[in-house]
Amino acid sequence: MSLHLALATIEDLPFARELTRVNMRAYYAQYGLIWQPAAFDAEWPLRESYLIRRERCLVGFLGITVEKNYLYVRDIQLIEAYRGEGVGAWAMARIAQMAADRGCERIRLKVFKSNPATALYRRLGYANVGEEAALLWMERLVDPR
Template identity: 30%
Template sequence: MTYRNMRPYYQHYGVEWDEHTVWQHIQELENWDIVHLGQVIGAVRLAFDADGCYLRDLQIDAAFQNQGWGAESLQLAKRIAKDKGAIKLRLRVMKISPAINLYYRTGFGVSHEDERFYFMEQSI
């Protein structure tokens, strides 16, 4: 699902997808499946550090996008982060991603940017 969702962005920026490397990184994160009627329809991946919680990945299967699953999953990520003592939730999103609208709607602001990414955060 992550590869299907992210492929257009990786292709746009000419970034190669290395499944082995991605799998290694995922194993180091706190991973949560998003399940609807017994079917995994998404994933939330979190990392914790001295600055709080970093939302490393939020994926929703294309068939379930734009139905509120992303916003609900962000609320879950905030609760988990807050329960673990984080006071800030951060993320990085590609500038060409429509998910930027979701992040703005749910209270994230841009802290800085580079040529490809917006780095966003919000206090929790």
């Protein structure tokens, strides 16, 4: 599997917005939330976003921010046809490398409680550190390099 990341630009915003809307719609419905595309768009320039490609095929994107001593995973979205093939684990390994390269101590993320990705995050060493009505807050220490 030949995967790589490419820095996303403002031209990639429509793809990222639509993929997020499609992937998250069931969770938003389950928890009585309303999707707000304008809020997603407003956050886009504040994040470092990457397209995930397999060969020449676009399979998803991820978005991060770096805070004081941690890297925060804002989004990791995969096209449904590419889930369950190791792409998510590969992307999380790239995120861990980014965190180590930047001297971060921790990686943090939030995930809907009913999202199957929670199992992947646990396998990768993420632990629950808090929660909201619909979300788990998870984090792990960055492996020193």
